[in-house]
Amino acid sequence: MVVESHAVEMRGVTKRFPGVLANDAVDFDLRQGEVHALLGENGAGKSTLVNILTGLYRPDSGAILVRGTPVSFHSPRDAIRHGIGMVHQHFMLVPTQTATENILLGLSEPRFWMALSRYNQVIADLGEQFGLTVDPGVKIWQLSVGEQQRVEILKMLYRGAQVLILDEPTAVLAPQEVEELFKTVRSMAQGGKSVVFISHKLHEVLSIADRITVLRKGKVTASGLNTAGTSKAELARLMVGREVLFHLEKKQRTPGDVVLSVEGVQALNDKGLPALRGVSLTVRSGEIVGLVGVAGNGQAELAEVITGLRRLTSGSIRLHGEVVVQERETRRDDFLVRRIIDSGVAHIPEDRTHVGTAPNLSVTDNLIMKAYRQPPVSHGWSINASVARSRAESLRSEYDIMTPSVETPVRHLSGGNLQRVILAREISARPRLMVAMQPARGLDVGAIEGVRRLLLEQREEGAAILLVSEELEELMELSDRMYVLYAGEVMGEVRQADAATIGLMMTGTRLADLSVSVGTKP
Amino acid sequence: MTVVEAPAERRWRWPIEIRLEPRLSQPAWLGFGVSLGAVALALVLGGVVLKLVGGDPVRAYLYMIRASFGNLGVISDTITKATPLILVGLACALAFRMRLWNIGAEGQFFAGAFGASAVVLTPLLAPETPSIWMIPAMILAGFVAGALWGFLPGFLKARYNVNEIISTLMMNYIAVAWNNFFIFAVWTEGGFQMSRVFPKTAWLPRLADYAKEIREFRGLTAHLGLVIGLLAAVIVWWVLFRSKWGYEIRLIGDNPKAARYAGVNIVRNTVLVMMLSGGLAGLAGMSEISGVVHRLQGAISPGYGFTGIIIAWLAKLNPLAVIPVSVLFGALILAGREIQPSGVPKMIQGIVLVCLIASELMIRNRIRFIFRPVRS
Numbered sequence: 001m002v003v004e005s006h007a008v009e010m011r012g013v014t015k016r017f018p019g020v021l022a023n024d025a026v027d028f029d030l031r032q033g034e035v036h037a038l039l040g041e042n043g044a045g046k047s048t049l050v051n052i053l054t055g056l057y058r059p060d061s062g063a064i065l066v067r068g069t070p071v072s073f074h075s076p077r078d079a080i081r082h083g084i085g086m087v088h089q090h091f092m093l094v095p096t097q098t099a100t101e102n103i104l105l106g107l108s109e110p111r112f113w114m115a116l117s118r119y120n121q122v123i124a125d126l127g128e129q130f131g132l133t134v135d136p137g138v139k140i141w142q143l144s145v146g147e148q149q150r151v152e153i154l155k156m157l158y159r160g161a162q163v164l165i166l167d168e169p170t171a172v173l174a175p176q177e178v179e180e181l182f183k184t185v186r187s188m189a190q191g192g193k194s195v196v197f198i199s200h201k202l203h204e205v206l207s208i209a210d211r212i213t214v215l216r217k218g219k220v221t222a223s224g225l226n227t228a229g230t231s232k233a234e235l236a237r238l239m240v241g242r243e244v245l246f247h248l249e250k251k252q253r254t255p256g257d258v259v260l261s262v263e264g265v266q267a268l269n270d271k272g273l274p275a276l277r278g279v280s281l282t283v284r285s286g287e288i289v290g291l292v293g294v295a296g297n298g299q300a301e302l303a304e305v306i307t308g309l310r311r312l313t314s315g316s317i318r319l320h321g322e323v324v325v326q327e328r329e330t331r332r333d334d335f336l337v338r339r340i341i342d343s344g345v346a347h348i349p350e351d352r353t354h355v356g357t358a359p360n361l362s363v364t365d366n367l368i369m370k371a372y373r374q375p376p377v378s379h380g381w382s383i384n385a386s387v388a389r390s391r392a393e394s395l396r397s398e399y400d401i402m403t404p405s406v407e408t409p410v411r412h413l414s415g416g417n418l419q420r421v422i423l424a425r426e427i428s429a430r431p432r433l434m435v436a437m438q439p440a441r442g443l444d445v446g447a448i449e450g451v452r453r454l455l456l457e458q459r460e461e462g463a464a465i466l467l468v469s470e471e472l473e474e475l476m477e478l479s480d481r482m483y484v485l486y487a488g489e490v491m492g493e494v495r496q497a498d499a500a501t502i503g504l505m506m507t508g509t510r511l512a513d514l515s516v517s518v519g520t521k522p
Numbered sequence: 523m524t525v526v527e528a529p530a531e532r533r534w535r536w537p538i539e540i541r542l543e544p545r546l547s548q549p550a551w552l553g554f555g556v557s558l559g560a561v562a563l564a565l566v567l568g569g570v571v572l573k574l575v576g577g578d579p580v581r582a583y584l585y586m587i588r589a590s591f592g593n594l595g596v597i598s599d600t601i602t603k604a605t606p607l608i609l610v611g612l613a614c615a616l617a618f619r620m621r622l623w624n625i626g627a628e629g630q631f632f633a634g635a636f637g638a639s640a641v642v643l644t645p646l647l648a649p650e651t652p653s654i655w656m657i658p659a660m661i662l663a664g665f666v667a668g669a670l671w672g673f674l675p676g677f678l679k680a681r682y683n684v685n686e687i688i689s690t691l692m693m694n695y696i697a698v699a700w701n702n703f704f705i706f707a708v709w710t711e712g713g714f715q716m717s718r719v720f721p722k723t724a725w726l727p728r729l730a731d732y733a734k735e736i737r738e739f740r741g742l743t744a745h746l747g748l749v750i751g752l753l754a755a756v757i758v759w760w761v762l763f764r765s766k767w768g769y770e771i772r773l774i775g776d777n778p779k780a781a782r783y784a785g786v787n788i789v790r791n792t793v794l795v796m797m798l799s800g801g802l803a804g805l806a807g808m809s810e811i812s813g814v815v816h817r818l819q820g821a822i823s824p825g826y827g828f829t830g831i832i833i834a835w836l837a838k839l840n841p842l843a844v845i846p847v848s849v850l851f852g853a854l855i856l857a858g859r860e861i862q863p864s865g866v867p868k869m870i871q872g873i874v875l876v877c878l879i880a881s882e883l884m885i886r887n888r889i890r891f892i893f894r895p896v897r898s
Contacts, residue, residue, distance in 0.1 A: 309783065338785035347783070355783050358776040365769065369784045372769050382765050 006068065007032045007163050007194040008053065008084065013062030015048050022048040024218040025062070030163060035185055035195045036224070037209035039202075041239055041444040042414055045218040046198050050165050053196075054086045055079040085156030086165040089172065091148050095141040099123065099134055099151045103158050127154055131187045146177035153184065157193075164188065165196040170204055171442065174295055175470060182208050200239070200444055202232045214238040240446040247477065250456060255284035255480065258321070259433050259464035260306065265315035267305050275301040277488040278315065283433065283464040288455065290479030291468045294506055298488040299468045300350060303435050306466070307347045308336035319343050319433065341370055346431030348422055348439050350468075352415065356422045359411035363403050364392035366410050367425050391428075399424035400450075416447035423454055433464045440474065452478060472499060484511070542887040553838065553885055560881035561874060568870040575866060582861060589860040590853035598729060598742040602814060604845075604852030605744075606631070606823075608751035609806035610830030611837060611844040612758050617799040619762060619839050620775040624796065626675060626690025627803040628827025629697035630668040634804025635811045636701050637667025639717065639818040642724045643709050649721040656723045660812055661750070661805065668804015669797040671697060676796025680789040686796070694827070705818055716819035726813035747809030752845065754802060759841040771795060803827060824855075836878050 008030040015023040022045045030036050040046045051057045053064065055073030064071050066082045073079045076086070093102050100120050120136040127134055132150045140148060149169060156164055166185070170178045185195055185208055199205050205212055206227060214222040214235065221238045237243055260283040269275035275298045283289045291299050304310035306317055308325060311333075317325040324340055349355040357366050368388050371377045376387045392406040401420045403413055410418060419439065426434065436455065440448040455478060459465055469475050475482060476499070484491040484505035492511025494502065505511060569579030590600045610627045617624035638660040641647055647659055675693060678684035702715075709717040729742035762768035774781040774788055781788060806826060815822055833851060837843035854874070858867025 307783075308785075332787070332789075334782070334785050334787040334789075337782070341785055349783060351779075354777070355779045358773055358780045360776045361772060365772070368769075369773070369780065372766055378766055381767070382760075383769055385764065 006030060006065070009065040009068075010049070010053065011063045011065070013049065013052055013059045013064070015045075015052060015057060015059050017048075021218050023052070023059070026215070026218070026220055027223055028213055028220070029224060030194050030196060031211075032162075032194050033189055033192050034210040035189050035197055035208055037197045037199060037205040037212045037227075038215065039199060039205050039212055039235060039239060040215035041200055041446065042416065044215040044239070046215055047167065048218075049215070050086060050167065050196065050198065053079065054084060054165065080156070080159050080161060083160055083162035084165070085159060085161030085163070086167065087149065087152045087156060087169065089168045091152050093140045093148060093151060096139060098137050098139050099143070099154070100136040102140060102151060103136075103155045107159070123154060123158065126157055130157065130191060131184050132157075144177070145172050146174070146180060149173070149177075149181065150184070157188075161193070163194045163196065165198070167198045168200075169197070170199065170201065176294075178204070202235050202445065205235070206230075206232060216241055236445045240444070242446075250478070251460060253286050253460065255287040256462060257285055258282050259285050259319065260466065261318045261321075262302070262306065263316050263318065265302070265305055265312050265317065267301050267310055267312045269301055275488050276305065276312070279485070279488070279490055280315075281483050281490060281493075283466050285432065285464045286459055286462045287480040288459050288465040288467050288478050290475035290482040291466060291485055292472065292475055292482050292502055292506060293485035295470055297485050299485055300437065301488075302485070303347070303350075303437050303466075303468060306340075306435055307345060308333065308340040319345065338373070341429075344430070344432035346370075346426035346429055346434045348426055348434070348436040350437035350441075352418050352422060353411075357410050357418060360409050363396065363401065363406045363408055363410055363413075363421060364388050366421055367392045367395055367406075370425060370429055395424040395428055416443050419443060419447070419451065423451065427454060427458060430461075431458075431463055433466070434458060435466045435468075437468045438470065439467070440469070440471070472502060476502075538891055538893055541890045542883070556881045556884050557836075557878060559884075560877040564870070564874040564877035567877070568873050571866065571869060571873070577866075586853075586857035586861065590857040594738060595741060596856065598744040600849060600852045600856050601744045601748055602852075603855050604848040605747040605751050605813070606806040606810045606826045607829060607833055607848035607851055608748075608845055609754060609809065610803050610826050611833035611848050612751075612754055612841055613799045613802035613806070614830045614834035615837060615839045615841055615844055616758055616762070616771075616802065617795055618775075618834055620771045620791065620795050621778075622676075622679070622792065622795055622799070623687045624672065624675075624690050624799050625687055625831065626671065626693045626800070626827070627806075627830045628823060628825065629690070629694035630671045630800040630803035631807040631810075631823055631827050632694075632697040632701050633671035633800070634664035634668035634807030635818060635822055636697075636704065636807075637804060638664040638808035638812055639704075639709070639720075640667075642720050643717055643818065649723065651723060653723045653725075653727070657726065657746075657812070660724060660808055664804045664808025665801040666804070668807065669801035671804070672796040672798075672800020673793065676793040676800075679796070680792040701818065702820060705820060709818060711817075717817045719817045720812070724812060725816055726809065728813070743814070745809070745813035747813040750805060750809055751848075754805065755841045755845055758802070762841060767791075767794075803830070806830075832875060836875075 006029045010026060010028040013023050013026045014021075026045070026049055028049065038046045038049065048057065052059050055075045055078045058074070064073070066084070071082055073082070079085070094105065097105070098116070100116055100123050103123055104119060123136040127150070132154055134143070134147050134150045134154065140151065143151065149172070153164065169181060173181060185197065189195055197205070197209055209227050212222065212225045212227055212230065212235065213220060214225070216239060262279055262281045265276050265279045266274065267276040279298070279302060281289070291302070293299055301310055305312050305325065311329060312325060312327060314327050316323050316327065319340070324343065325336060329336065353359060368377050368383070368391065372383055377384060377391065389406060395401070396403065396406055399420045401424065402417050410421060413421065423439070439455065440451045443451065452474070455465060455467065467475065467478060480495075482494050482502070484494065484502060486506060486508045491505040491509065494511065501514060504514060565583065569583070572579040572582050589596060591597055610631060613627045613630065614624060641656070641660045641663045642649070647656055671693060675684070675686045675689040678689055679686045705715050705717055711718045726746040728745045729739040733740040762771060770781065770786045770791055773784065773786060774791055778788060807822070810822055811818060829851060833844060833847050837847045854867070854871050858871065861867050
């Protein structure tokens with residue numbers, strides 16, 4: 001027997017899919033009690049590797065050793081029997097059952113009589129041990145996303161997992177929940193568990209991992225780097241294979257005329273509760289205005305009101321001084337949306353797959369979504385197929401959209417490529433105002449750089465840009481000015497401010513009430 | 523080092539594992555090829571059934587082919603059967619493209635038959651009106667009546683979000699009952715549950731009508747309704763894939779939120795699509811009574827409207843593919859009757875359907891055979 005130094009060791013693991021070498025002789029080792037990040041762009045082979053580790057796939061070649069012993073898994077059940085458990089990005093829980101019921105699901109004990117109250121206690125104790133507070137008796141649908149994730153982790157711990165694999169665990173979480181998760185991960189590591197943390201977000205990896213393994217195109221580009229000895233720039237280079245610019249050059253530019261002015265806008269959210277309580281702001285041509293705030297403080301509703309997708313209950317929206325949306329609007333929604341599109345407003349929606357694109361329509365059809373009403377794409381009643389096609393072809397090469405052909409349904413495209421389709425469509429309309437919701441969320445570092453570059457180019461061309469993001473760093477970097485939104489109200493306008501000041505405003509302190517003097521007041 | 527095997531490993535396993543892996547791209551020929559394979563498989567399975575009931579599958583199939591495509595006469599009969607199916611198939615395919623589940627093609631078929639009959643029986647046009655006026659008037663009336671029958675559920679859906687599956691289904695019963703009222707009472711001929719026979723000017727021309735000029739046409743029942751159906755298929759195809767309106771229909775059907783985001787008028791399109799869909803089914807009713815039955819009566823549809831749903835799906839909602847699928851169904855209906863009035867032929871139809879629908883799996887996925895090494 002070899003020394004039991006590694007909780008898991010994978011040696012020369014190779015997995016080939018039709019046309020793709022997903023893992024090419026990958027070595028990976030996990031020490032007991034460490035948090036080991038698996039870093040890589042989408043499609044780099046991270047998921048394939050952990051799917052092999054959890055028995056979902058079988059490797060074409062290579063060996064897996066658990067505590068020094070070679071193993072061969074055929075199913076996730078085999079893996080959990082060896083103490084390896086995975087928490088998937090998309091939860092696998094029954095919404096109408098309680099946390100305890102979900103955790104016990106599929107186990108041979110308890111057999112017939114559930115004795116739920118006893119198990120509730122067992123699970124509550126287990127949660128206590130690792131700082132995973134969750135009420136075991138509450139039904140899943142009543143839990144927040146963060147709590148549901150804790151149930152998933154508890155499920156694996158209850159099954160005796162010594163090695164926990166977390167697949168992009170932060171993708172679904174709000175920033176506050178991320179911090180909670182990190183506490184849990186640390187306490188699990190201190191409790192002797194080993195954690196594989198999959199991510200493509202550099203700052204998260206740097207703050208949580210002890211060591212980092214980087215994958216690119218199925219190959220290991222850095223194996224077991226110590227987090228202390230590395231940097232964001234180095235990791236990005238290892239991931240993408242070239243230098244990534246985090247700080248893009250932003251040219252000095254004097255903003256022009258006011259393009260968008262939002263005046264005392266009030267609106268309701270989907271539940272009929274007030275989401276905007278008198279928001280006023282302006283965006284000039286040639287400037288990027290950031291909208292700062294924790295998600296759910298009215299950013300999404302504001303973007304919808306500006307683009308005509310949501311009615312306002314009071315106030316008005318002006319474009320170039322002309323009122324386009326007002327209270328007691330009698331015109332139809334679709335008429336408003338068309339009018340706003342036609343007056344040069346581009347909208348990058350938050351939800352790429354459910355709002356921004358039609359999954360089963362082709363790349364071409366998705367690219368003409370805003371242009372099909374006007375010539376040259378339209379021709380009388382018909383759509384000029386050859387014009388549409390050549391337009392799609394040129395956008396495809398201009399925006400570097402990776403697709404087998406422009407006839408491919410966009411559901412086959414990766415997240416980054418889907419965003420390129422949306423950006424290509426919206427930017428090619430030469431917008432005078434662009435409302436960009438989280439344009440870089442969930443993208444790879446390389447793609448994020450591309451999106452930011454495009455936004456800055458638009459700014460230089462004189463477009464007015466309203467940028468909504470949850471990444472404060474991104475906003476501070478790109479914006480000329482920022483408004484902080486809290487509970488549907490503007491807390492203040494800032495030009496340059498430290499993160500602490502903005503943080504206070506994000507939690508509900510008005511700029512006027514802060515003693516420090518920062519930025520300008522409108 | 524010893525290999526530690528989990529207990530489950532010792533279980534006997536199949537030496538070959540079959541796995542489905544999603545296809546990333548679908549070559550153009552795939553849909554056609556797989557469908558053809560599915561029909562072939564269905565015929566083999568149907569052959570087993572025929573064998574079990576003591577028949578000779580090969581002979582039975584040859585007989586069925588002869589009975590539906592054997593000579594000009596039966597080919598013409600097959601086409602006559604396929605004609606209303608093309609139109610109702612188009613009606614369903616169009617509505618389904620926008621994810622409007624119009625289950626009411628049957629009712630719209632009856633409404634169309636009623637509208638066309640009203641022209642002759644009310645009478646809106648005198649019986650001696652020449653065909654050149656009579657037929658277009660009937661076509662128009664059939665289309666409008668069907669469209670109105672589609673308008674109601676469409677309007678309710680667009681305005682009040684009334685589930686169109688339920689409303690169109692219920693409208694079917696109303697349409698049939700409405701027709702019954704007229705054939706039992708208003709237009710009854712001597713107490714029989716049917717109207718009088720239409721004057722010849724209200725008949726769609728058949729091939730047989732030209733038998734004097736072309737002898738081969740003698741006794742051929744195929745009528746002008748086929749041309750209406752083929753034209754309609756081309757028009758619906760053009761609308762869906764080449765027009766601005768069709769683009770909106772496909773966009774709404776695929777993602778209504780994206781359509782809203784693009785400024786498409788969903789309310790108006792819902793009503794219009796339901797009306798065009800109803801109008802097409804109405805044309806089928808018109809074509810059937812004016813081309814085949816020549817009077818209004820109760821039994822004018824053996825469930826054409828419902829068969830249209832199946833045809834639309836099998837044609838993958840492609841208007842042009844509706845044509846061959848309808849001909850196949852026409853043939854199955856016709857040839858089936860030659861073997862047994864009901865029973866085995868219906869069963870074979872069912873097997874064809876199940877195979878075709880199940881074959882969808884093969885289009886979306888590829889099948890991988892994984893051979894396990896035999897362990898000692």
